Amino acid sequence: MKPELYQDAIMARARAGAADSRLDPHDARATADNPLCGDRVTIDLRLDAGRVAALGHRTRGCALCQAAAETLREAARGIDSAAAAAAQDAVRGFLAGGAEPTGSFAAFALFQPVRDYPSRHGCVLLPIDALRQALATTGTMAP
């Protein structure tokens, strides 16, 4: 039997993620769209020596996308573009059945129920796409 997707912890994070927490001023901004479902995430960053000092977002998307964007607000603090790339791989791998992410991205273990719903993996990953695009606008993209 598939796990319950809309667990209280995910829904609580989703409700928090429904708010517009964009930053003004910001050092970087990027918007990522999921062409399959119409989810849209805008990520704002304040940077300190190329590392994320603060992250805000506006997410028009499903509960999973909103919860993931809100989780990213804390998880992304202090990372640079190389760490963002590694984190994206770690979360993608976790959703595909791999080990839980470590470090600040350990919080994404919250999305374990999503593993059984491959069509929804993109919803969790979209905010991280937007984060990487925002970091790329500052010229600090990881290879």
Add this chain to the structure above:
Amino acid sequence: MSLDVATLRAQFPLLAADPGLHYLDSAASAQVPRVVLDAVARHETTARANVHRGVHRLAEAATAAYEGARARVARYLNVAASEIVFTGGATAAINLVAHSFTQALSPGDAVVVSELDHHSNLVPWQIAAERSGLVLRAIPATADGRLDLDALDRVLDARTKLIAVTHASNVTGAVTDVARIVVAARSVGARVLLDGAQRAPHGPLDLPALGIDFYALSGHKLFGPNGVGVLWGRGDLLAAMPPFMGGGEMIRRVTLAKTTYADPPARFEAGTPPIAQAVGMGAAVDWLLGLDWPAIAAHELALAGRLMDGLAAIRGARLVGPAGLQARLPVISMTLDGAHPHDVAQILDARGVAVRGGHHCAQPLMDRLDLAGTIRASLALYSDAGDVDSCLEGLAEAARRLT
């Protein structure tokens, strides 16, 4: 006479095998009746060969089956078989016209599309316009998801060569006032293409009576196999159009220096066609032609009304599309305040209700309506009251859990 839905439904093996499934995604892909599955299997086990080019008995049998399917589709549309082109689907059919019909157009000529249309009837025209310097204009959509035909005067001009619009919206179910489109088109000397992918499954058509020039439909929405569709085009127009794809079958004579082309429809069927799939599509339309369509239409609309009435009792549920049952298909889009369509669709799935959540390949319409997406329940001839009621119960649960 009321429809015996149970008997109809029993002819669909997937539905018969899973009584707990409430399949409300027929606008995406319809289910396939046993008669179609049997026709495909029979073809592949008794007549599988390539068509048109061999002289052995299997080749003759395959050719007869393929051309027989063409004739069956022609009957469903009340047109000549010579005007039926088998394609890979409705998308391929529209791309064919977008490529080949526009070869005769000049920079500055216009094609009119619409804000209501599926990407398959938008993007090919954008590609053609960019390639050929054409002007692309769009009929806007109304707030209730119909074509705003009062805007026709503003979007048409003397250089408009083609109007390409949906016969019925895959999002709102609104059926286009084709007569009004045709009158406007003829007033400026323009042709009309209809995307019939949604309308065709809801009963046989009389394309000549519509007065249009091109019609596209897909097999997988017409209770047939995937990978096959049809372009109907007026004979004189097809005869004047250059090929879309080149290869075997579509030629008259090939030399290294030059190639001459076959007459339509062969000219537009390059390579080995989807033979078994076409046979399946032929079996599907044969089966459809034997059904009681007035009863089916009444049944489908009654179910649509049941669903629309039920939405009114669900907190935060809003219909997206025309409010009444006039000029519409049983394709019902809705939103739930505070809940994303994907989440609603996921909760419905847990209850065995298959709907579609998202933008439905209609992003311009979603932009117009300022929506990320909708939840879409699309009914077909095998849908029943249990499907609708389960959908409504699921929506109520989604409203409780997500909002």
